[in-house]
Amino acid sequence: MSVTSLPLANRRSESRWRALAWYDWVLAGALFITFVAALYTAFLWAPTEAVQGDVQRIFYFHVSLAWLAYLSFFVVFLASLLYLWRRADHWDILARCSAEVGVVFTTLVLITGSLWGRPIWGTWWTWDARLTTTLILWVIYVVYLMLRAYTTDRARGARFGAVLGIIGFADVPIVQMSVVWWRTLHPQPVIEEGGLPPSMLVTMLISLLAFTLFYIVVMRQRLRIELMRDEIERLLEEAEG
Amino acid sequence: MPAQNLVYLFAAYTIVWVVLFGYLLFLSQQVGDLRSQIEALRQRHRDDGAPTTPGEMHG
Numbered sequence: 001m002s003v004t005s006l007p008l009a010n011r012r013s014e015s016r017w018r019a020l021a022w023y024d025w026v027l028a029g030a031l032f033i034t035f036v037a038a039l040y041t042a043f044l045w046a047p048t049e050a051v052q053g054d055v056q057r058i059f060y061f062h063v064s065l066a067w068l069a070y071l072s073f074f075v076v077f078l079a080s081l082l083y084l085w086r087r088a089d090h091w092d093i094l095a096r097c098s099a100e101v102g103v104v105f106t107t108l109v110l111i112t113g114s115l116w117g118r119p120i121w122g123t124w125w126t127w128d129a130r131l132t133t134t135l136i137l138w139v140i141y142v143v144y145l146m147l148r149a150y151t152t153d154r155a156r157g158a159r160f161g162a163v164l165g166i167i168g169f170a171d172v173p174i175v176q177m178s179v180v181w182w183r184t185l186h187p188q189p190v191i192e193e194g195g196l197p198p199s200m201l202v203t204m205l206i207s208l209l210a211f212t213l214f215y216i217v218v219m220r221q222r223l224r225i226e227l228m229r230d231e232i233e234r235l236l237e238e239a240e241g
Numbered sequence: 242m243p244a245q246n247l248v249y250l251f252a253a254y255t256i257v258w259v260v261l262f263g264y265l266l267f268l269s270q271q272v273g274d275l276r277s278q279i280e281a282l283r284q285r286h287r288d289d290g291a292p293t294t295p296g297e298m299h300g
Contacts (some may be wrong), residue, residue, distance in 0.1 A: 055250050108261070214261060228272065232275065232279055239286065239289075
């Protein structure tokens with residue numbers, strides 16, 4: 001159905017989630033270009049690391065995914081605080097969507113880390129401080145999503161979710177600092193210490209940009225789904241009423 | 242570096258691509274399904290002659 005055939009209020013409601021706008025296409029184009037650039041620089045432009053060899057190229061995606069996971073959970077933290085303060089549903093929706101995306105990123109961090117660890121450390125997994133705290137982070141937000149999925153009272157679920165979203169974020173600085181606070185197999189921070197050669201740093205930044213755009217694109221889709229669910233709920237209520 | 246280590250590099254990048262674009266595809270399918278549901282509900286409202294928006298109900 002075309003938007004113009006709808007009544008005015010319907011059009012306003014649909015405009016919040018309707019088919020892709022021009023900036024969505026700009027975002028999709030930018031995402032495609034940056035991902036191609038990220039792959040090109042990671043595989044063909046960045047130099048091969050002297051000790052680890054080509055397998056070190058996992059680093060560019062692995063670290064970008066980890067940073068985006070931190071960003072996702074920071075958005076959950078911030079949106080949860082704002083929800084408890086303002087009690088506005090859109091903050092809760094934002095937190096829930098960002099938690100889901102953060103769990104996807106953290107899952108990939110754990111998988112890529114394991115695939116990197118096998119040839120370098122000789123093991124898929126070890127109960128090292130960085131790995132363990134990252135696994136705990138993943139569990140916290142999986143529990144968050146389960147809590148949201150199984151709580152039937154929406155307001156109550158939002159309140160509990162917000163509290164967990166705030167407390168759970170405490171693990172993010174612990175994950176980040178774990179390699180400094182404890183002796184671990186995991187390498188120390190090299191980017192913050194300025195230990196990366198410029199070509200590797202540029203490759204890393206392009207990869208980070210690509211994943212940041214991916215986060216924005218996915219969040220827009222995820223929020224659109226929530227708005228559509230709200231619309232269905234409203235239409236069903238009207239049908240019953 | 243032993244050549245077999247390239248398998249890990251290939252596996253890592255493949256898994257990242259499959260998961261990320263699989264997730265994006267899953268979300269797009271959900272948008273499509275929800276859009277169909279909304280259209281069906283609106284059609285039902287129109288057939289019943291019921292208002293489809295709060296604006297119509299109160300205005």
